[in-house]
Amino acid sequence: MMNTQETIAFKQQLKQFCETLITQRIDIARAASTHAQQAANQEEKSSAGDKYETSRAMGHLEKDMYTRQLAENLKELARLQEVDTSRIYTLAAAGAVITCTHISFFIAAGLGKQEVDGRTIIFLSPYSPLAKTLQGKKAGDSFLFNKELLTITTVC
Structure with a gap:
C-alpha cells in the first residue's frame, strides 16, 4: 500500500509516461509528414504522366494522413497537460x-x-x-x- 506522497508520485510518473509516448508519436508523425512531402516533391516527371501524377497524389495523401495524426497527438498532449495528478481522488475522474x-x-x-x-x-x-x-x-x-x-x- 502506498502513502499519499508515493501515490501522487506514481500518478505523476504515469502522466510523464503518457507525455513521453505522445511526444514520440508527434515526432514520428512530423518526420513522416515531412518525408512524404519531400517524396511527393521529388517525384520525377516520366514519360508515363499518369504514373507521375498518381505517385504525387499518393505522396500528398500520405502527408495528409500524417498531418491528421500529428494534429490528433497534439490535441491529446494538450488535454493530458490539463489532467491534475497532484491530488488523491475518491471517485473515478480524469487524473485518477x-x-x-x-x-x-x-x-x-x-x-x-x-x-x-x-x-x-x-x-x-x-x-x-x-x-x-x-x-x-x-x-x-x-x-x-x-x-x-x-x-x-x-x-x-
Whole structure:
C-alpha cells in the first residue's frame, strides 16, 4: 500500500509516461509528414504522366494522413497537460488511477494497455466510453470490462 506522497508520485510518473509516448508519436508523425512531402516533391516527371501524377497524389495523401495524426497527438498532449495528478481522488475522474484485482486504469490519455514498473495499466482518454462508464465510481463499485465483471479495489 502506498502513502499519499508515493501515490501522487506514481500518478505523476504515469502522466510523464503518457507525455513521453505522445511526444514520440508527434515526432514520428512530423518526420513522416515531412518525408512524404519531400517524396511527393521529388517525384520525377516520366514519360508515363499518369504514373507521375498518381505517385504525387499518393505522396500528398500520405502527408495528409500524417498531418491528421500529428494534429490528433497534439490535441491529446494538450488535454493530458490539463489532467491534475497532484491530488488523491475518491471517485473515478480524469487524473485518477482505478485499481481492480488484476489490472489498473489511468484516466488521462488513450494509450491502451502498457507496462509501467511491472504493472499492467490501461491508459484511457477521459472521453473514451470506458472512462465515461467509470466516471464517478468508487472503491467497491463494479463494472463490465471485456465481458468480465470487475470490482474496484481503490481509486486514487
